[in-house]
Amino acid sequence: MTAKSAAHTIATFARRHRLRPMEALPWVLAVAAYFVFPDYLALGAQILATLLFGLSADLVLGYAGIVTLGHAAFYGVGAYTAGYLAAHGVGSPIIGLIAAMVAAGAVGFISGLIILRTQGLSILMLTLVVCVMLQEAANKMTSITGGADGLQGMEVQPVLGMFRFDMYGHTAYWYALGVLFLGWAVTRTIVHSSFGRSLTGIRENVARMNAIGTPVFFRLVTIYTISAMLAGAAGALIAETTQLVALNVLSVDLSGTILVMIILGGVGRLYGAFIGVPLYMIAQDRFSTIDPTYWYFWIGLLLVLVVAFARGGILGMADAVLRRFKRSP
Amino acid sequence: MTASCALETKVLCKSFGALAVANAINFQLLPGARHALIGPNGAGKTSFVNLVTGVLQSTSGQILLDGEDVTRLSQAQRVKRGLARTFQINQLFRGLSVLENVTLAISEREGVAGNFWRPAGKRTAVVEEAYALLDKLGIADEALRAVRELAYGRQRLVEIAVALGLKPKVLLLDEPAAGVPSSETGTIIEVIERLDPTIALLIIEHDMELVFRIARRITVLVQGTVLVEGTPAEIAADPHVREVYLGERVTP
Numbered sequence A: 001m002t003a004k005s006a007a008h009t010i011a012t013f014a015r016r017h018r019l020r021p022m023e024a025l026p027w028v029l030a031v032a033a034y035f036v037f038p039d040y041l042a043l044g045a046q047i048l049a050t051l052l053f054g055l056s057a058d059l060v061l062g063y064a065g066i067v068t069l070g071h072a073a074f075y076g077v078g079a080y081t082a083g084y085l086a087a088h089g090v091g092s093p094i095i096g097l098i099a100a101m102v103a104a105g106a107v108g109f110i111s112g113l114i115i116l117r118t119q120g121l122s123i124l125m126l127t128l129v130v131c132v133m134l135q136e137a138a139n140k141m142t143s144i145t146g147g148a149d150g151l152q153g154m155e156v157q158p159v160l161g162m163f164r165f166d167m168y169g170h171t172a173y174w175y176a177l178g179v180l181f182l183g184w185a186v187t188r189t190i191v192h193s194s195f196g197r198s199l200t201g202i203r204e205n206v207a208r209m210n211a212i213g214t215p216v217f218f219r220l221v222t223i224y225t226i227s228a229m230l231a232g233a234a235g236a237l238i239a240e241t242t243q244l245v246a247l248n249v250l251s252v253d254l255s256g257t258i259l260v261m262i263i264l265g266g267v268g269r270l271y272g273a274f275i276g277v278p279l280y281m282i283a284q285d286r287f288s289t290i291d292p293t294y295w296y297f298w299i300g301l302l303l304v305l306v307v308a309f310a311r312g313g314i315l316g317m318a319d320a321v322l323r324r325f326k327r328s329p
Numbered sequence B: 001m002t003a004s005c006a007l008e009t010k011v012l013c014k015s016f017g018a019l020a021v022a023n024a025i026n027f028q029l030l031p032g033a034r035h036a037l038i039g040p041n042g043a044g045k046t047s048f049v050n051l052v053t054g055v056l057q058s059t060s061g062q063i064l065l066d067g068e069d070v071t072r073l074s075q076a077q078r079v080k081r082g083l084a085r086t087f088q089i090n091q092l093f094r095g096l097s098v099l100e101n102v103t104l105a106i107s108e109r110e111g112v113a114g115n116f117w118r119p120a121g122k123r124t125a126v127v128e129e130a131y132a133l134l135d136k137l138g139i140a141d142e143a144l145r146a147v148r149e150l151a152y153g154r155q156r157l158v159e160i161a162v163a164l165g166l167k168p169k170v171l172l173l174d175e176p177a178a179g180v181p182s183s184e185t186g187t188i189i190e191v192i193e194r195l196d197p198t199i200a201l202l203i204i205e206h207d208m209e210l211v212f213r214i215a216r217r218i219t220v221l222v223q224g225t226v227l228v229e230g231t232p233a234e235i236a237a238d239p240h241v242r243e244v245y246l247g248e249r250v251t252p
Helices: A003-015 A021-036 A038-063 A072-087 A093-115 A121-140 A170-192 A194-204 A206-211 A216-242 A252-265 A272-290 A295-309 A313-327 B045-053 B075-080 B098-110 B124-136 B152-164 B182-193 B208-214 B232-237 B239-249
Strands: B007-016 B019-029 B034-038 B060-065 B083-085 B170-174 B200-204 B217-222 B225-230
Touching: A003 B098, A003 B124, A021 A038, A021 A170, A038 A170, A038 A194, A038 A216, A038 A252, A038 A272, A072 A093, A072 A121, A072 A216, A072 A252, A093 A121, A093 A216, A121 A252, A170 A194, A170 A216, A194 A206, A194 A216, A194 B098, A206 A216, A206 B075, A252 A272, A252 A295, A252 A313, A272 A295, A272 A313, A295 A313, B007 B045, B019 B045, B019 B060, B019 B225, B034 B045, B034 B208, B045 B083, B045 B170, B045 B200, B075 B083, B083 B152, B098 B124, B098 B152, B124 B152, B152 B170, B152 B182, B182 B208, B200 B208, B208 B232, B217 B232, B217 B239, B225 B232, B225 B239, B232 B239
Parallel strands: B034 B200, B034 B217, B083 B170, B170 B200
Antiparallel strands: B007 B019, B007 B060, B217 B225
8 A cells, every 4th residue: 555545545534524615505595595586585484494403303313323203392392492482572583592492402302311222113102202292291281382272472573683574584584594504514513523423333333333432322312412402493493483383393293294304305414404305395385386185195206206216315316326427437 | 360361250140031141251361362262153152252341231240351340331431441342243334434434443442532523534643543554454445435345354354443443452353254255264364463462362263273373272162151271282182172062173
């Protein structure tokens, strides 16, 4: 082995975390969408908030390999926290956002301490149970949550005291985009760090991680908490921009939907959510207009096609195509 | 004398219901040892490794690392005290590159694996060390390939490389040549022969060629009990061993 190729190998490995030009694309598109589709900003803000939720789900599912059917628990806790504060005189969206992250993170930490001791199907069941329990609790505690009627009387103040939420969604869009950008920056830093790589190791082979001295349980609880905080932020964004919180934010249905979205895009790839979430939500918006009765069928068909023909989602398929192009000169 | 052992077990027992996989095992591994643990299938060799490393909790008895009682410590805590192992069936990060497999182990050893802001690729010292290790084992040319793309024999070398990345004082190799075509066994043996002589090495192996090439001491385990321990010559000549285990394997 020559010294030159050694240096080359190490440099290739070390270059992996650097920003590539392609990574600017989502942000360019998001800014462009603001000007191109001024009538769809409300939907746009929802997509951006859901994207943050998708990023948080990808951290646990795609990177750490924790199969969860209850990720909406944290999203919902975040949404109710921000909603409750706004309905009780604390209308600052930033404070609501931070409070939502703290509350969701606490729920993630405590439930993680119990759930993450188990593996496989048990995890799946326990995450689902946490989500169902929280939804049922929210349903019963009508004095706090408004129960089945939803949370009433939110009054969200202008962002930073300057930008009032308007009915066209201008402020909502930029606010959601800003928070998403911060969430992305944090997520990206984590997945390229030694901690993030060790999560991938846990996903690939727990037995070996134990054998190299990794405190696996502690790592999993840490990422579960961080992910819960990001999901909570996403929930707060939805609550603040729509000024509405109802029981569906805590539903198992939503927990499943977010998985479908990131699986469509490709899990464990950071950008899977950026493809899957907008695709799903735009398709949902279009299909439900074209075919209001059976729109879910078309979403289902899309998922079946992706799972059958594009393991690794749309990004995985794109990777495979690119590789083929590179090989054949 | 106890303190001078790199690894020692005292009356180590483990049973699953009525089945005793470890029956009062007294075992000593000296610093720098080249020790083999042999025995027929189901003798409890891998269970012994699992007990020592903490994958299994012992029913009774003691495990000492460098004279220190580690019986109640977790796997991770034992690794931190210098105990590393390989697996009979590869336990690797198959989707990750060879270099990354070793980097993960070194990051854990260095205590940087919990850091979530500094990019892993910027830890040049860790990556360079990982590369140097691969170079020493002759697999550096495949450093950037995913483990699952490698031939099984080379994957076995990665398995050893990951364990070596922990800079162990005690290394347990669980059938390092298992599943490797006989044409490639030589490479594995060479790698083991070239290991740092200060590492206390325990090899569990079925391949008698490998055992007799490497080991200077052999323990024979039968049904969870130590049958006999001695030098390779003594073991090869032992009538009990020939009867229960070696049988026709020993060439006349």
